[in-house]
Amino acid sequence: IALDARTFASDAANRFGAYANEILEQVEEEKLEYPLFVKPSRAGSSFGVTKIETRDAKALADAVYEASKHDWRVLVEQGIDAREIECAVLAARDGEEPKASWPGEVVLDKRQAGEDQFYDFDSKYMDSAASHVEVPADLPEETLQRVRKTALAAFKAADGRGLSRVDSFVTKDGRVILNEINTMPGFTPISMYPKAWEATGISYSDLITKLIEGVILD
Incomplete structure (x- = not known):
């Protein structure tokens, strides 16, 4: 059985700004649609979760930084209606x-x-x-x-x-x-x-x- 919700993981905790454009490219390669949710891979209670409404490298870098406070491994997920x-x-x-x-x-x-x-x-x-x-x-x-x-x-x-x-x-x-x-x-x-x-x-x-x-x- 596989998790159907579209997502990928990024070990980006130490290269927030430089990595943001790379993550945006991966978002486009995976054809993920906005909004996106950036979250720590291993945390609970919605700690470190940010909603990204549109393509914005700075907002994405800030979101990765926030998530990395709770886990070095960060998830970027497509929002589902x-x-x-x-x-x-x-x-x-x-x-x-x-x-x-x-x-x-x-x-x-x-x-x-x-x-x-x-x-x-x-x-x-x-x-x-x-x-x-x-x-x-x-x-x-x-x-x-x-x-x-x-x-x-x-x-x-x-x-x-x-x-x-x-x-x-x-x-x-x-x-x-x-x-x-x-x-x-x-x-x-x-x-x-x-x-x-x-x-x-x-x-x-x-x-x-x-x-x-x-x-x-x-």
């Missing part, structure tokens, strides 16, 4: 058949976050009015089931263990595009992972118990 739908996967014990929750969606309050805002660090943690979580996501059940199927396939392909949150895009025409696998998802009471399981019938405390027992009993 789609909804991001998240699915929690659980296989608490070694060898256990993984299970997928009902998929959920973080819905941005456009009036609070701005029409062109993406789900950045401030939206996630600093402004409680910027977004809310909906589980199940407001999609046809057939689409939700395909998201679950995609999440399970990705988890198995990655030889997942314990827990993961698998994020996919759902386009306007109903296509499900695998985006990424989060092997250590947020786990606070307000995070998507436990909220998705609560909506599927497993409480926060029971979820923690399952994970602890999975380690102790194996």
Whole structure:
């Protein structure tokens, strides 16, 4: 299974300005379309993520510099006009058949976050009015089931263990595009992972118990 979202990696952390034009050339070679997102390869919570709206070498260099504060390896990704739908996967014990929750969606309050805002660090943690979580996501059940199927396939392909949150895009025409696998998802009471399981019938405390027992009993 392959990640379908169009992206490439650049080890550009120490040559920001000089490398920007080279990255722009690669963007054009790969035929990536704007907006682009520049992000650290190995980070979370939207740390170091910048949205690039148009071809701009200086903005790209600044974005690479910001991302490199969190990881020397930087990703440049094409933005996708789609909804991001998240699915929690659980296989608490070694060898256990993984299970997928009902998929959920973080819905941005456009009036609070701005029409062109993406789900950045401030939206996630600093402004409680910027977004809310909906589980199940407001999609046809057939689409939700395909998201679950995609999440399970990705988890198995990655030889997942314990827990993961698998994020996919759902386009306007109903296509499900695998985006990424989060092997250590947020786990606070307000995070998507436990909220998705609560909506599927497993409480926060029971979820923690399952994970602890999975380690102790194996």
